[in-house]
Amino acid sequence: MQRFYPLLFVFLWSTGFIGAKLGLPYAEPLSFLLSRYGLVITLMLIIALATRAPWPEKPRDWLHIGVSGVLVHAVYLGGVFVAIKHGLPAGITALVVGMQPLLTAFGAGWLLGEKVSTRQWAGLGLGFVGVGLVVSGKLGDGALGPMLIPAVVALLGITAGTLYQKRFCPKFDLRTGSVIQFVPTAIVTAMAVAVFEDYRIDWNGQFIFALGWLVLVLSLGAISLLNLLIRSGSAVNVAALFYLTPPTTALIAYFIFGENLTLTVALGMAVAVSGVYLVARGK
Numbered sequence: 001m002q003r004f005y006p007l008l009f010v011f012l013w014s015t016g017f018i019g020a021k022l023g024l025p026y027a028e029p030l031s032f033l034l035s036r037y038g039l040v041i042t043l044m045l046i047i048a049l050a051t052r053a054p055w056p057e058k059p060r061d062w063l064h065i066g067v068s069g070v071l072v073h074a075v076y077l078g079g080v081f082v083a084i085k086h087g088l089p090a091g092i093t094a095l096v097v098g099m100q101p102l103l104t105a106f107g108a109g110w111l112l113g114e115k116v117s118t119r120q121w122a123g124l125g126l127g128f129v130g131v132g133l134v135v136s137g138k139l140g141d142g143a144l145g146p147m148l149i150p151a152v153v154a155l156l157g158i159t160a161g162t163l164y165q166k167r168f169c170p171k172f173d174l175r176t177g178s179v180i181q182f183v184p185t186a187i188v189t190a191m192a193v194a195v196f197e198d199y200r201i202d203w204n205g206q207f208i209f210a211l212g213w214l215v216l217v218l219s220l221g222a223i224s225l226l227n228l229l230i231r232s233g234s235a236v237n238v239a240a241l242f243y244l245t246p247p248t249t250a251l252i253a254y255f256i257f258g259e260n261l262t263l264t265v266a267l268g269m270a271v272a273v274s275g276v277y278l279v280a281r282g283k
Contacts, residue, residue: 002232005225005228005229006229006241008225009222009225009226009229009241010241010244010245010248011248012217012218012221012222012225013218013222013226013242013245014244014245014248014249014252015213015217015218015249015252016214016218016222017094017245017249018249018252018253018256019210019213019214019217019218020080020081020084020210020214021084021257022206022207022209022210022213023206023207023210023211023214024081024084024085026201026202026203026204026206026207027200027201027202027207028085028193028197028198028199028200028201029078029081029082029084029085029197030078030081030082030189030192030193030196030197031193031197031198031199031200031201032081032201032211033077033078033081033189034186034189034190034193034199035201035211036211036214036215036219037073037182037185037186037189037219038186039211039215040178040182040215040219040220041179041182041183041186043215043220044175044178044179044182044220045179047175048173048175048176048178048179051175053173053175053176054173054176055173055176056172056176056177056180061169061172062180064164064165064168064169065169065172065177065180065181066180066181066183066184067164067168067184068161068164068165068168068169068181069161069180069181069182069183069184069185070161070181070184070185070188071157071158071160071161071164072157072158072161072162072165072181072223072226073181073182073185073223074157074184074185074188074189075153075154075156075157075158075160075161076097076154076157076158076161077154078150078153078154078157078189078192079150079151079152079153079154079155079157080093080097080150080151080154082150083147083148083150083151083154086147086150087147088147088148088150088151093151093154094131094134094135094245094246094249095131095132095135095246096148096151096152096154096155097151097154097155097158097242098128098131098132098135098242098243098245098246099128099155100155100158100159100162100239100242101124101127101128101236101239101240101242101243101279102124102125102128103155103156103159104159104162104163104235104236104239105120105121105124105236105239107159107160107163107235108163108166108234108235108236111163111167112163112166112167112235114234114235114236116236119278119281120236120278120279122275122278123240123274123275123276123277123278123279123280124236124240124275124279125275126271126272126274126275126278127240127243127271127272127274127275127276127279128243128275129268129271129275130243130247130268130269130270130271130272130273130274130275131243131246131247131268131272132268133264133265133267133268133271133272134246134247134250134265134268134269134272135246135268136264136268158242159239162230162235162238162239163235165227165230166230166235166238170230170231171231172227174224174227174228177227178219178220178223178224182219226238229241236279237279237280240275240276240279240280241276243272243275243276244272244273244276246268246272247265247268247269247272247273250265250269251269
């Protein structure tokens with residue numbers, strides 16, 4: 001069963017972009033995320049207490065888990081949502097954050113002592129080319145300017161978060177760990193909302209559906225799988241899975257929204273999958 005976790009993670013993580021597209025027209029980006037974090041904390045705290053899940057014994061472990069949560073959730077998700085809300089095409093956003101496996105590979109050798117083989121480097125490069133092909137038809141025109149900044153911040157957040165968690169807290173209970181990750185994430189996000197937003201949300205049916213999807217499927221399902229994958233695999237192999245997100249998102253958008261699926265996109269999907277395969281089999 002565990003061998004299917006990477007594929008399930010990619011599918012669930014990809015639906016996050018669909019949920020964002022459904023919900024962002026009705027809410028400010030950070031306010032949207034703050035509502036999501038509040039629900040996740042409530043649900044996971046109830047589950048943790050009901051199942052008597054163990055909490056970390058050392059304050060140092062609480063700190064490391066909290067920092068990893070802020071990087072992976074507050075910084076990464078905040079950057080992606082702000083970039084898309086302020087007009088950065090989703091294709092460019094995907095291309096920017098798609099550089100994560102390459103950055104992770106550089107950091108893994110320096111911080112974690114992981115050796116990246118020549119075949120894995122080839123796979124990382126091939127995967128990035130595949131992502132570029134997938135999003136090439138959605139790059140848009142015009143000056144991007146400051147809109148790129150939150151996307152780059154998101155890229156740095158998810159890269160640093162993956163490396164930090166693998167280095168300092170690879171193993172923790174997923175129930176209590178989620179609470180510890182999301183509480184500081186919610187605090188940081190609330191501070192940003194107080195400075196930059198007015199917490200304006202239109203609580204209609206579509207927004208509520210999108211919020212529920214992101215809470216249950218992404219924050220509870222996909223994030224739990226990500227933590228399991230970081231625990232059991234190398235940072236480079238886990239990061240390479242993110243190359244499959246844009247192709248999978250394109251497929252989902254094709255079936256749900258009727259978005260165009262060209263031959264170039266299909267070629268990009270094949271190239272990205274080949275790159276991830278080389279990374280996984282590279283040693």
